[in-house]
Structure formats: C-alpha cells, structure tokens
Amino acid sequence: MNGNFIYHNPTKLYFGEDSLNYLADELKNYGPVVMLSYGGGSIKRNGIYDAVVSILKAAGKTIVEDAGVMPNPTVEKLYEGARLVRENNVDLILAVGGGSTIDYAKGVSASAWCEEDPWEKYYKNGGNPTCRIVPVGSVLTMVGTGSEMNGGSVISNHKEGLKIGKVFGPAVFPKFTILNPKYTFTVPQYQMVAGIFDIMSHLFEQYFSDFDDNTTDYIAEGLMRSLIHSSRIAAKNPQDYEARSNIMWTATWALNTLLKCGKSTDWEVHMIGHAIGVYTDATHGMTLAAVTLPYFRHILDAGLPKFVRLARNVMDVCGKDKSDRAIAEEGLKALEAWMREIGLVMNITELGATEAMLPQIADSTFLLTGGYKTLTREEVIEILKESL
C-alpha cells in the first residue's frame, strides 16, 4: 500500500430506529440558540419536523427557523443562512434533511463569521476557515452523499456556471449525526435510486485509481457487493428495513474519508456530473448514472487491470479462457444491467441537457489528474455526446 495519510473522523453517529432519542443528550453540549435548517417541506409532511422541534423545545432551546434549502443549494441561500446565524448569534446549526441541507449547513458554519466572501475564499480558491466555526449536527433523511460524516459542501453558483464541492477539514464535519433508516421510507423512489447510484459512484471514484495492492480497495468491493444486494431488494420494496438500513450504513462508509486512505482518487465523473447539474439542476445521482458508462468505456484501456478486478470481485464475471478486455467489458455489461434493473436514468437528454449545452458543460468541468486518464476538454465533449 503506497502513500501517507492521516485518518481522523470526528463525527459521532447514532444509528437505528431509536437514534433520535439521543438528540436531547447532544443538545446539552451547545448554547441556547439552535438554527433548524431544512429543505422544501418533506420533514413537515412525514412528522420528522414535529419530533425534532418537540425535543428542541423540551431542551429549552430558542429555535431559529431556516427553511427552504433547495436540492443543489445555491450561493444565494448560503449567504442568507450565514446572515441568519450572525443576526441570531446561533450556537448550533441542526441540519435535518439530505445531502443538500447538510452540505449547506457546513457551508454556513464556516461562512457566518468569515470576513471575506466565502464563495471566493472556500469554493473557488479552496481556502480554509480561519474564523469561528459554528458547530453543525445532523439528522439524515435521504441517503447517498455521505455528507453526514464528511467535510463536503457542494454549492451551486448559477450566474458563474459553477457547482463546486469544497471539502472542509474535521472542524467543519458534523459533530454528531442521527441515522434512522425509517426516516428514509418517504423518499420518492427516483431520489432513492439516485442516492443508491451516488453511493456506488463514490465507491468507484476512489476505487478506480492506483494499481497497488491496498486494503482500502477490498473494503470498497465489500461495500459495492452489499449495495448491489440491498438495492435490488429496496428497488422492489422500498419499505424493507433491512435493505434500507444497509444502504444507509454503506452510504456513510462510502464517503467518510476511510476509502481515500492511500488512494489518489479519481472524481472525474463527479466533475462532469456537477457541471451537468449547474446547467440542468438535475438530481445529483442521476447526473452520475448518465455519464458513468461512457466515461468507463473511455478509460477502460488505461485502467484495465482494475476493471478486470471489478468484473471478477464485484460483478461475479467468470473469467476462464477470456481475455482481460473481454472480462472487463462483461463486468461493465453486468454493471449496466444492474443500473437498468434499479431504474436509473441512463442519458443526459432525459435530465434536460441538449447538444447545444455541451461546450458550456465542458467548460464548467474541472479536469482532475488522480484517475487512470486525465481528460482533455475534447474528451469531455466526446463523453457527453455519448451520454446524450
């Protein structure tokens, strides 16, 4: 195993049907003013809002309401949240929702007391906070991003045509996260399968880099196998607790910094997906599903031994008397069959992208160097064309 790394994840997790019971204990660690950040209203319809508010009230907290965090949160909403925190001198931001709400809360946490423009400082220039950081806690309601146990915060700036993920350090990670698989039962099927593919893509982005023998890759393969197994069950019966709880746990491990240990990591599919997202506002996981196979076919030769390994160890391709390339291609066919089986969107046209948009999308795509092949802008356009 090559490379040097530090592993440090400070987020405390509470998992299971009873996990919200621990919120009251956590609240004792923070001052009296809690900003309750949430999305477009799903938590009001499914009862999670009432459950959380009654715990906050019983703990004697002053609640600052912060509703309307949109999927793919915008820079305008980030500024608004930062202002709310300052004006109310908030002690804890409690994010109740999916990746968008938690990403946004982390962004606000580092922006509220930042004297510079946070969009420029953190997202565009990759700087780190030097100001006071407001602690974040989270109650996860939609599974996929891993935001509940990482420093990621993805913000969209439509005026600039950029969707950028800043990865903050451990000081900005949620201090605690409550994971109740039952809270995900009301997530629409489209969002559920998009989240499942987001998890798979996180596993791929870290797996498809380097060729050294690394324990991390064996862990990733185990998570992929578990995800494929549980997703097949959940796609047929979204109310299957066993499947949904395993998917939730897999999502957290897929992107909580463990799987990047000793890896250069790729992330090019996410770069293309984010660029599609900023022009279409499409659901994150679907943007990844639509470009993954064309991207993989494009880098197949450069990463061949790893694609063979995926085919054998994850997709159960039996490799007797076949060339490496044939095994790898069979693995991708099996991947495609699984993607279709669970109901993913397999092209960007369905997500609202048109051929005329492709040059702009390519211009907004960051080109990274950690994977098996560093793309050129022209190659991004080719992959996008194959994804139409």
Ligand code: NZQ
């Ligand atoms: O806004 P509400 O009304 O809550 O509805 C949401 C939203 O419409 C709904 N939803 C969530 N929980 C629900 C529910 N509906 C019914 N019942 C529930 N229990 O689901 C919709 C999608 O929610 P969202 O939070 O946008 O989804 P997701 O968790 O996929 O987050 C996507 C965002 O995370 C970023 C993406 O780019 C995107 O902006 N990412 C964050 C990452 C990270 N922090 O590390 C990494 C990822 O690769 C990703 O880029």
Ligand code: ZN
């Ligand atoms: Zn993702």
